[in-house]
Amino acid sequence: MKIAKTVILWSFICTVAFIAGCLLYQARDSFAHDPVILTSGQTSSANSSMLWSTTASSIAELTAKADLIVRTRVTDAPEPRLETFVGPIWSKDGEIVGQTEVRMIFSDTQMEVLEVYEGESVDVITVMQTGGSEPMQTIDNSPVQRLSVKDDPLYVVGEESVLFLVDISDDPIHAQGRTLYRTINPAGRYAVQGIEVHDHSESPVTGSCPQILEELISQIRQASSELLIR
Amino acid sequence: MKLYLPRPFLTVVLVTVAMCSFFVGVVFAADYLGTGYFPTSNLNRCHVGSYYPTQAQYASGTWSSTTDLSMYYNCSSTHIQTEGLNFGATGWAGYAYICDTSWNCDNSTAYNSTYGKCYAKFNEYYLRNNDNDSIKWVGLHELGHCYSLGHRSDSTSVMNQAGTTVLQPNQTDRSLVNARY
Numbered sequence: 001m002k003i004a005k006t007v008i009l010w011s012f013i014c015t016v017a018f019i020a021g022c023l024l025y026q027a028r029d030s031f032a033h034d035p036v037i038l039t040s041g042q043t044s045s046a047n048s049s050m051l052w053s054t055t056a057s058s059i060a061e062l063t064a065k066a067d068l069i070v071r072t073r074v075t076d077a078p079e080p081r082l083e084t085f086v087g088p089i090w091s092k093d094g095e096i097v098g099q100t101e102v103r104m105i106f107s108d109t110q111m112e113v114l115e116v117y118e119g120e121s122v123d124v125i126t127v128m129q130t131g132g133s134e135p136m137q138t139i140d141n142s143p144v145q146r147l148s149v150k151d152d153p154l155y156v157v158g159e160e161s162v163l164f165l166v167d168i169s170d171d172p173i174h175a176q177g178r179t180l181y182r183t184i185n186p187a188g189r190y191a192v193q194g195i196e197v198h199d200h201s202e203s204p205v206t207g208s209c210p211q212i213l214e215e216l217i218s219q220i221r222q223a224s225s226e227l228l229i230r
Numbered sequence: 231m232k233l234y235l236p237r238p239f240l241t242v243v244l245v246t247v248a249m250c251s252f253f254v255g256v257v258f259a260a261d262y263l264g265t266g267y268f269p270t271s272n273l274n275r276c277h278v279g280s281y282y283p284t285q286a287q288y289a290s291g292t293w294s295s296t297t298d299l300s301m302y303y304n305c306s307s308t309h310i311q312t313e314g315l316n317f318g319a320t321g322w323a324g325y326a327y328i329c330d331t332s333w334n335c336d337n338s339t340a341y342n343s344t345y346g347k348c349y350a351k352f353n354e355y356y357l358r359n360n361d362n363d364s365i366k367w368v369g370l371h372e373l374g375h376c377y378s379l380g381h382r383s384d385s386t387s388v389m390n391q392a393g394t395t396v397l398q399p400n401q402t403d404r405s406l407v408n409a410r411y
Contacts, residue, residue, distance in 0.1 A: 049326040051324035130321075
């Protein structure tokens with residue numbers, strides 16, 4: 001009887017432990033990044049549903065792909081921009097049965113450039129992201145309250161970062177004649193807090209991952225000089 | 231017959247089992263985007279956009295035939311909308327975003343709520359020079375997200391971010407989906 005009670009008690013403890021394990025995993029990045037607040041009230045998380053066009057993650061890889069590497073401070077809140085894409089609707093038999101609109105929200109953020117590590121000298125840049133904080137309408141006119149990408153959360157005013165950027169000014173959809181940048185992928189976005197830096201990548205970084213700003217800058221300079229030698 | 235086990239031994243065994251349960255929980259949750267999923271295993275899909283309708287159909291049919299999910303093509307009551315369009319220089323080649331039943335599409339919230347709709351996007355801007363198989367893989371991968379799977383480091387999984395040659399969900403991919411549906 002006593003054994004049965006003990007087994008029941010421990011079965012309960014095991015179940016609680018299992019659920020705690022699940023919950024802890026879901027919240028792990030909040031702990032990992034604490035107390036660095038990356039967005040207004042949100043912290044980054046490892047689980048992303050985005051397939052980036054490049055998996056560059058080491059400082060050497062990111063430096064090789066970047067058009068501009070800068071330390072920045074966000075001066076204005078992200079400006080939401082709703083884009084509409086028109087395309088056909090397909091039937092089950094593979095025939096086009098009509099046209100429809102797909103709407104998607106993006107945000108453009110103005111940043112003051114504090115330091116340039118690679119690329120031309122600039123004072124202010126605009127960086128685009130997928131997602132935004134304004135209500136939008138989907139194809140079926142259902143209201144969407146907010147769209148944010150877990151490993152590339154929207155910037156907040158005052159946030160300081162080291163960014164590995166690509167120039168997308170020739171993109172007719174997003175740039176429309178202006179100078180516009182985006183980060184290579186979340187691995188190319190380091191949040192700066194004091195002397196510490198934290199990247200936003202969910203994947204293990206190849207090579208040593210810098211934790212200190214000075215170390216990050218040193219690795220960028222080393223990667224840049226190696227690129228020049230080649 | 232009275233079963234006798236020394237109390238310290240029993241305690242050590244049970245503490246070990248509890249710790250194992252904790253770590254199994256951690257590992258189990260690691261493979262999902264969150265705790266949310268669609269409230270049904272019968273899912274309607276519709277394809278929109280000029281590009282990749284056949285690759286999206288391949289991906290949908292493959293998941294349907296290898297898991298407990300039943301995928302149907304129905305544009306009037308859609309759970310999953312696959313979209314093949316030029317979304318521009320966004321940085322992403324594929325993207326699945328999920329909205330919950332209250333149309334909240336914020337990742338942190340939607341991933342842990344009951345899913346209302348999932349949008350699986352193929353960005354033609356980055357995929358235009360890719361071969362047919364790698365675009366099929368993008369479809370399998372993005373639909374995997376719609377079924378609440380997260381990225382996995384297993385190179386044979388369609389949820390591995392670099393697995394462009396993987397054209398079938400592996401045993402673990404299938405088990406993870408079946409565990410929710």
